[in-house]
Amino acid sequence: MKAEQLKLLVIDALEDVKAEDITVLDVTGMTDVTDVMIIATGKSTRQVKALANEVTMQAKAAGIQPLGVEGEDVGEWALVDLGDVITHIMTPQTRAMYNLEKLWTVAEATPIASADSE
DSSP: OOHHHHHHHHHHHHHHTTOEEEEEEEOBTTBSSOSEEEEEEOSSHHHHHHHHHHHHHHHHHTTOOOSEEESTTTOSEEEEEOSSEEEEEEOHHHHHHHOHHHHTTTSEEEEEOOGGGO
16 A cells, blocks of 8 residues: 555544544655654543554554554553554643654644544
């Protein structure tokens, strides 16, 4: 699956479980680790865990085995590594503290409007 298709799969999975503030960072050429970082917020540790689980399940259903899943046990921050797309899911406080968007300011950020905000 190409990075663009994988990105859309992750966004759909996050929207299915009502993630907030979904942001896509194109980091192609900035790192050899991945091409796309997706950052999303869950309202609680329970929702962060559910979001990471949904991304993992939908990836597996599409035949993509995650390279790694971290942080699901605590729930403040979960990471799902799908190779070309890495997904960071955090509680609002954790996201504000780490501010990954600012860390990758050279990357072009694309906020994703949720169905609720339309």
